[in-house]
Amino acid sequence: MADHISVSQISNYIGQDVVLKGWVYNRTDKGKLSFLLVRDGTGFIQCVAFKGDLTPELFETISHLPQESSVIITGSVREDKRAPGIPGGYEVGIKDLQVVQTADPDYPMSLKDHGPDFALDNRHLWIRMQSQWAILRIRATVMAATREWLDTNGFIEMSTPILTPAAAEGTTTLFETEYFDEGKAYLAQTGQLYNEANIFSFGKVYCFGPTFRAEKSKTRRHLTEFWMLEPEIAFCDLDGLMEVEEQMLTHIIQRVLRDRMPELKSLGRDISKLEKIVAPFPRISYDDAGKMIDELREKETDPEKKALLAFEWGMDFGAPHETAITNQFETPVFVYGYPSAVKAFYMEPWPGRPEVCKSVDLLAPEGYGEIFGGSERMSDHDLLLSRIRAQKLPEEAFKWYLELRKYGSVPHSGFGMGTERVTSWICGIEHIREAIAFPRTIKRVYP
Template identity: 50%
Template sequence: MEQIQIIDSKNHVGETVKIGAWVANKRSSGKIAFLQLRDGTAYFQGVVVKSEVPEEVFQLAKGLNQETSVMITGEIREDTRSKFGYEIGITGIEVIGESNEYPITPKEHGTDFLMDHRHLWLRSSKQHAVMQVRNEIIRATYEFFNTNGFVKIDPPILTGSAPEGTTELFHTNYFDEEAYLSQSGQLYMEAAAMAFGKVFSFGPTFRAEKSKTRRHLIEFWMIEPEMAFMHQEDSLEVQEKYVAFLVQNVLDNCDHALDILERDKELLKKYTKLPFPRISYDDAVELLKKNGFDDIEWGDDFGSPHETFIANSFEQPVFILNYPKAIKPFYMKPHPTRDDVVICADMIAPEGYGEIIGGSERATDYEFLLEQIRQHGLDEKEYSWYLDLRKYGSVPHSGFGLGLERTVTWLSGIEHVRESIPFPRLLNRLYP
């Protein structure tokens, strides 16, 4: 008898199989017991009919507690009433591990309670679906960059300097030196691009920012491509193709997960249409001012309400181009005809999900960068290796960073970024 996973049920209709699973829920009458089973790949129903099994099997089924692990024996059959489409007619049950007084019951629980039990909350159908969307985004990311000639390079997590200033870094001792947890791998990816042409990284980053918004995490994952011999306009095309590719693959491969999340698939399909709209920072400020945002002035960074309004004006991901130089990092290329803005763009997701990509063309002039480093109060010695990149065959190059968790939150249609990562690190939360 073959042991299968629930997700493969469609290939075994009419066959008697074994499945290792957990009991997510159950209900029973005098003559039939229904078990909601999950095995990590999918959920489906197991049916135990009293007249078709020994009495001890039926009584065992009726007495199973939530999250008890079992080995089920039975016949796979079609079930047109369920979205999954299949169920198992159970003939045998072996209890593997008992579960008593499981804390997350089928009722409403507060957020703090669920976060304290995150190690168990991951088992619920909605959280499971979000992690499936996350996994698909990760899988599709590797496919996109691997098929487009990029080489994956892993930048260090421990660094001696900060790419975007020193105010939001986690400090640690590195033997007899000062070190920080990385807030971006970008500078190292620039070095890698000078060696390999097109590169990308995919790893954890850290921000010691005391933020409590629904868009912020302390620890999160970033995808950071960097491309030599590429100007900003070409980079924007890569960015929109990449995001549209992610959306399409989630639609193609996470159909059941999107159903569980009650995500509007027709809305997601709109986000695959290219090109994405673009608006300059200047015009974005004017758009906001004309629509009652009296709190915004040229030179300000946009907050969540501003980004949401701008994105909703286009109903698609939108690029905001060329922000003021004063609110962007030191490494961005200055605009050729203006001293007050740099060549950069943020991609803002629709539906109020905010910035998911930040990118720019990088400055290539050695003296300009040296002056920027000094003006930002950064240590020239710490950045000497970065300046070397402008001394030995510098070329135009551009890159960007996409936040994985914000993208998962957006495509899943969930409210808070804390549900987009298995074990979130938030302000005042380091457990579990």
């Protein structure tokens, strides 16, 4: 028997006396009544103190409790439609209250809106707010559902190194650090190359960890440190990869809808939009996506937006292009077959069309853009070697990677999922920085 219960389980205790341990999120006084909105990590619940039920000293204490004071409350649970909270509709009539610590009354995070600078400087306190709590709970469910789907579909989790010897893709900027007498080491921007080794031992694998990008990206879709899931699958072509992606994402959405409905509602998310996210998703080629953009640009009347939609075959899609495409669909949409020139060196060429590669991006609706990026990997040793040489990558560093193509090479594919991008989309929030507890951006490493 636990010595206290959690708010998330409150509906099991109607009519009973319970003990709650938590923090005063808000307090409203009304004469002989004092309403405390108490959070305990699992939910938010209204606790009501009535002067006539308590000693004068205790009521005086309760009606002056500062926001964020830590408390242990004993009281009786009852249903009441008026009661706010998560799940809401229940409240606790206070019979006793023990103050663990009276919070300093200068707590800076009022329950009103805050600007980004202030909110981020106070991120260690901001995460206590209901909106942030809901987002980060959903994030945890996204991650749990991801692992759940992979683990029940034959994948095993491999940990790939964070400290790596060289640029994996040779294109992006990496964080650099000294590594004893071995020269420079770099924080990993992907575990993919290692997972390509892992599949030859384990078949289907994934890694799920932090990844680092030192690019000076300054947008609502970028973090310098984010959590990326990367499955890699032996004997899998591009079509097989898309199937894995849509099945896994469908599972994630279903699990969030099942387990995090109160959190989604508290964020004001349009649930009906999430309920439509069921595999299969539309698959369109880069060529067709380009034509779609041409048509949309013709229809666009705003000259500024029109200019942003400028497109010619061969260029990568920017954020405005992705938004234009995804606005045509209610589910995520696959765009496959990008020009090889704008993608990484290791992607398998399209049969008969060497200028195109077997790459696929999964773009989320409502303007959220790329959430998954993947490809079928090049499986021919000599072709891969020629690409490494053509891109002037350090051949020695890729010696082991090339060897994978010498000993039992097979068609294989994999993708990366941006956890915070998926979470942002599911939550319907404006900025990716709210989808991780302590965001790292180009201008922030504090707190």
